[in-house]
Amino acid sequence: MKALKIFFIVFRTTMALAFFSATASWTQAQTYWTGTNMLFFHPSSGAGDPLTSIVIIDRGGSMGLYNAACQTSPSGTNLLAGTLWAVGTLAEYTNGTTLIWEGCPLEAHHSPSGFINTTFVVRLITNNIYLQLTLTNWGGEGGAPGQQTFGYMRSTPPAVVTPPTPTISITNPANGAVFAAPASEKIMANAAVSSGSVTNVQFFTNNVSFGNVTTPPFTLTANNLAAGAYSLTAAATAAGISATSTPVNISVVTPVAVTLTNSKTLLRTNFQFSYAANVGLSYVIEKNTNLVFGSWTPIATNVAASNPTNFVDNHATNSPAFYRVGRLPNP
Numbered sequence: 001m002k003a004l005k006i007f008f009i010v011f012r013t014t015m016a017l018a019f020f021s022a023t024a025s026w027t028q029a030q031t032y033w034t035g036t037n038m039l040f041f042h043p044s045s046g047a048g049d050p051l052t053s054i055v056i057i058d059r060g061g062s063m064g065l066y067n068a069a070c071q072t073s074p075s076g077t078n079l080l081a082g083t084l085w086a087v088g089t090l091a092e093y094t095n096g097t098t099l100i101w102e103g104c105p106l107e108a109h110h111s112p113s114g115f116i117n118t119t120f121v122v123r124l125i126t127n128n129i130y131l132q133l134t135l136t137n138w139g140g141e142g143g144a145p146g147q148q149t150f151g152y153m154r155s156t157p158p159a160v161v162t163p164p165t166p167t168i169s170i171t172n173p174a175n176g177a178v179f180a181a182p183a184s185e186k187i188m189a190n191a192a193v194s195s196g197s198v199t200n201v202q203f204f205t206n207n208v209s210f211g212n213v214t215t216p217p218f219t220l221t222a223n224n225l226a227a228g229a230y231s232l233t234a235a236a237t238a239a240g241i242s243a244t245s246t247p248v249n250i251s252v253v254t255p256v257a258v259t260l261t262n263s264k265t266l267l268r269t270n271f272q273f274s275y276a277a278n279v280g281l282s283y284v285i286e287k288n289t290n291l292v293f294g295s296w297t298p299i300a301t302n303v304a305a306s307n308p309t310n311f312v313d314n315h316a317t318n319s320p321a322f323y324r325v326g327r328l329p330n331p
Contacts, residue, residue, distance in 0.1 A: 029128065030128050030129075030130060031127065031128060031129045031130070032090060032094060032129075032130050032131075032158075033090075033129060033130065033131035033132075033154075033155045033156055033157050033158065034090065034155060034158050035155060035156035035157050035158045035159055036155075036156055036159075037153050037154065037155055037156070038153070038154055038155075038156050039136070039151070039152075039153050040151060040152055040153075040154060041136075041137060041149070041150075041151035042058070042059065042148075042149060042150045042151065043149055048068045049154075051124065051129075051131070052124065052127055052129070053069075054067075054069045054070070054082075054126055054127070055067050055069055055070075055082060055083075055124045055126070055127060055129075056068040056069040057083075059106075059148050059150050064103075064104035064105065064106035065083070065104045065106055065150065066082070066083070066104065067082030067083055067124075069082070070082040070126075082124065082125050082126060083103070083104060083122055083123065083124060083125065084101045084102065084103070084122070084123040084125060085101070085102060085103065085104050085105060085120050085121075085122055085123075086099035086100055086101045086102070086120060086121045086123075087099070087100070087118060087119070087120055088119070088120070088121050089119055089121065089132055090121055090130060090131065090132040090155060092121075093121050093130065099121060101123065106135070106138065106150075115135050115138070116135055116136065116137075116138060117134065117135065117136070118134065118135055119132060119133070119134045120132070120133045120134070120135070121133075122154075131154055131155045131156075132154065132155045133152050133153070133154040133155075134152055134153045134154070135150075135151075135152050136151045136152050136153055137149060137150055137151030137152075138150050138151075162241075163195075163196070163238065163239035163240065163241045164193055164194045164195055164196075164238070164239075164241070165193075165241050165243050166191055166192065166193040166198050166236040166237070166238040166241065166242070166243050167191070167192055167193070167236070167243060168189055168190065168191040168192075168198075168201065168234055168235070168236035168243055168244070168245045169189065169190050169245050169246065170187065170188065170189050170232055170233070170234055170245050170246075170248045171188045171189065171190050172186065172187065172188040173185060173187070173232075173248065173250055173331075174248070175248045175249055175250075176249065176250070176251075176280075177250045177251075177280070178250070178251045178252075178253060178278070178279070178280025178281055179225070179250065179251070179252050179253070179281075179330045180252070180253060180254075180255040180278070180281055180327065180329075180330055181225065181226055181227040181252045181253060181254050181255070182224045182225060182226060182252075183222075183224075183225040183252045183330050184221055184222065184223045184224060184225070184330075185221065185222050185225065185250075185330065186219055186220075186221050187203055187219065187220055187221070187222055187232055187234070188217070188218070188219045189201055189203070189218040189219070189234040189236070189245065190218070191216075191218050191234070191236035193236075193238040193239075196238050196239050197238060198216075198218075198236045198237065198238045199214060199237055199238060199239075200212055200213075200214050200236070200237040201213050201214075201218040201234055201235065201236050201237075202234065202235045202237075203220045203222070203232075203233075203234050204232070204233045204234070204235070205222055205225070205230050205231070205232060206230055206231050207231070207233070210222050210223075218234070218236075225252045226252065227252050227253055227254045228251075228252055229249065229250075229251055229252075230249070230250050230251070230252065231247045231248075231249055232247065232248040232249070232250060233245050233246075233247050233248075251280065253278050253280070253281070255278055255281065255327055256276050256277065256278055256307070257276065258275055258276055258277065258283070258325050258326065258327055259275065259276045260273050260274070260275050260323065260324075260325060261273065261274050261275070261276075261308065262274040262308075262310075265316070266312065268316075268318070269314060269315060269316050269317065270312055270313070270314055270316060271312070271313045271316035271321070272310060272311065272312045272313075273310075273311060273323065274308040274309065274310050274311070275308055275309055275311065275325045276307060276308050277304035277306075277307050277308065277309045277327075278304060278307065278327075279304050279305060279306060279307055280303060280304065281303070281304055281327055281328075282301060282302070282303050282304075282327070282328040282331075283301065283302060283303075283304060283309070283325055283326065283327055283328060284298050284300070284301045284325070284326050284328055285298070285299055285300045285301070285302075285311055285323065285324075285325050286298050286299065286323070286324050286325075286326070287299045287313070287321055287322070287323055288321070288322045288323075288324075289319060289320065289321050289322070291322055296324065299313065299315075301328065311325075
């Protein structure tokens, strides 16, 4: 009991130094290392334990464990050296249990063996990081030369959980689609993410944004597209992670005037003619047998594959008939 009493007197002596040294960074955000436990063993000729770029736990002389990144060599009775220690667990601290903070006690009074299997909460002062450490080995009590081994089980930084990347694709229009100018086209995208939800879809024509949608359905109209080539893309965002769709390439063309030429009868029931058209645009062929009392009846629709485009009516008769061709509106 006498040794224990002296031990706590030493702790009280170092308390003022501990809090004075830590005041500058006490307001920094606290970070708790709650990741998988890691076993560390330091042989007498080994290197320290690098916790962060500015904290390397090592052992030296009467200082016990100290931050080798802060001091090139330990000296005197300064037990702080970038760390504060308290007996207890990280769970106790995060649950509000009051812990007594001081410098590292492990060389105090040459009796660290009493701390084997003792669990500490260690605060890295500069980083304001808190971790849990359980001492498992301490060789050469009192800092005997060549025997300064130590070992412990400590917690590690929490595993970084990267939010899933969303997926997105443009479902309308189809790649290669052709439209007549000026075109106002509805662009539709399918966006999803494995967990959470897509919170924004941004639409682009030739890498220039023309708007965004924050809730499904992810649909937006690109208005008044002039004649030219366009690359359509959409970018989905979920939990701050974004993904961009594969481009869909479309063309907008200036429509030509539809004129009918080269009409002729091939067989008794086959009548053929040609009409001017834009490749890729859709047209309807209509027929009427009586311009006065009759009505126009659609007999075929097609997507022009050439200009001019040839058409054959396989159901023509010897009776008079009239034909007309019209360009269908953009879908």
